[in-house]
Amino acid sequence: MIELTNIAGEWGGAGTINGYHAGILAELTSSPWSLLAFIALVVLVVGLAWVLFIVMRWRIVSGASQALKQLEDLNSTWRISVARRSPIRLRCRPSVDSKSKFDRFDLPARMSISILEDELSIEREISLRLQATGQFTKYQHDFEALQYGLLGRSSHPRFSDERFGAIEHKLFLRRKLAYPTPKAKVTTTVSYTSPKGRNSYSSKLEWDFDQLREALVAAQDARAHQSTAGALRQRERNLMTAGLRTKILRRDGFRCRMCGASPADGITLHIDHITPVSLDGRTVPENLQTLCQACNLGKSNHFIG
Numbered sequence: 001m002i003e004l005t006n007i008a009g010e011w012g013g014a015g016t017i018n019g020y021h022a023g024i025l026a027e028l029t030s031s032p033w034s035l036l037a038f039i040a041l042v043v044l045v046v047g048l049a050w051v052l053f054i055v056m057r058w059r060i061v062s063g064a065s066q067a068l069k070q071l072e073d074l075n076s077t078w079r080i081s082v083a084r085r086s087p088i089r090l091r092c093r094p095s096v097d098s099k100s101k102f103d104r105f106d107l108p109a110r111m112s113i114s115i116l117e118d119e120l121s122i123e124r125e126i127s128l129r130l131q132a133t134g135q136f137t138k139y140q141h142d143f144e145a146l147q148y149g150l151l152g153r154s155s156h157p158r159f160s161d162e163r164f165g166a167i168e169h170k171l172f173l174r175r176k177l178a179y180p181t182p183k184a185k186v187t188t189t190v191s192y193t194s195p196k197g198r199n200s201y202s203s204k205l206e207w208d209f210d211q212l213r214e215a216l217v218a219a220q221d222a223r224a225h226q227s228t229a230g231a232l233r234q235r236e237r238n239l240m241t242a243g244l245r246t247k248i249l250r251r252d253g254f255r256c257r258m259c260g261a262s263p264a265d266g267i268t269l270h271i272d273h274i275t276p277v278s279l280d281g282r283t284v285p286e287n288l289q290t291l292c293q294a295c296n297l298g299k300s301n302h303f304i305g
C-alpha cells in the first residue's frame, strides 16, 4: 500500500493513483469471488517464488556436491538394468457347464496347468524381474559406498556446512533409484451360468509374483516327478518276461493263490503284482502271485500279466 503510493508519486499524482488503487480494492472486496481470486493469485505468486527459491538452492548444492555428481553417474550406469518392469499379467477364464463341476473345480490346479502352457515366456518374464532385483543389490552396494564415502564432504560458501549437508543428504536419498519390486497379477476366474441365465456363479483365484514363482516351480517339479514315476513303472512292467511268468506259475503250482482254481477248471491264470506297480510295487518273485481272472479282477488295482 505504502509502496504503491510512493510509485504513484513518481507518476505525478498520488491522489489519482491512490484513488485508482482504492477503486481496485473496493472492486475486489465488493464481490467475494474476486476477493477469492485475489487471494489465490497471492498464494500462487508466493508459492512460485518459494519453489524457485528451493530449486535454486538445490541447483547450487547439486553443482557443488561431489557425492551428488557421482550419484548421477552411478544412476545413469544402472538405470536400465534396475528399471522396474510392468507386472506380469495373466488371465484365465474357464467356464463349466454344470453347477457340480463348478463346485468341484480345482482353481489352483487349473492355474498350474495354464502357467505350464505358457511356461517359457513366464519363466523368462520372472527371470528378467529377478535379474533386476539382483542388479539392484549391486547398485545398492555402490550407492552405500558413495553414501558413506563421499556424502557430507562437500560445501559451498553460500551455505553453512550444516545447511549444505542437510540439503545434500536429502537430495542424495531422493535421487536413489527405486527398488524394482517384481509384480504379477495372475487370475483365474471360473464361472458357471445356469440354463436360461437364471443363476450365475463365479469364483476367482489371484496370485502375486511370489505365488506365481512358487506355483511354477511346484508345477515343474510335479511334472518331472510324474515322468520319472511313469518311467519307473514302465520299467517294472517291462521286467515281466515270459520266463518270469512261467517261473511264478510253476512256483504256485499252476493254481490261483486265492481260490485254488486251475486251468483244468476252465479258467485262465494271470500273474499279479501283490503291491501294484502304480503303488511302486516291484516286478520280483516276492511281489508276484498267480491268480485266476475272477480273483485278479476282484483286486482294485490289478495287473494282468
Ligand SMILES: [Zn+2]
Pocket (backbone or CB within 6 Å): 256, 257, 258, 259, 260, 261, 291, 292, 293, 294, 295, 296
Ligand atoms: Zn481265483
